């Protein structure tokens with residue numbers, strides 16, 4: 001079965017896990033994680049590929065190195081925005 005995926009979305013959500021593990025003081029609830037992803041993805045180029053379920057990891061792995069620096073930069077900015085204006089008390 002073929003799937004249309006935004007590679008950037010998958011890479012951002014993987015990287016959020018890494019960043020939250022390294023920054024224990026940041027709220028890691030589902031709402032804040034999605035807010036982080038939304039803010040970061042709005043500042044990153046989309047990168048759609050058509051792939052099969054089994055190839056998702058292979059396709060994203062190859063692009064991860066290429067975009068890693070950009071993704072970390074976008075997420076660092078997103079952390080500032082979300083921690084300043086969380087959508088919950």
Ligand SMILES: [Zn+2]
Nearest residue numbers: 027028029032
């Ligand atoms: Zn939260």
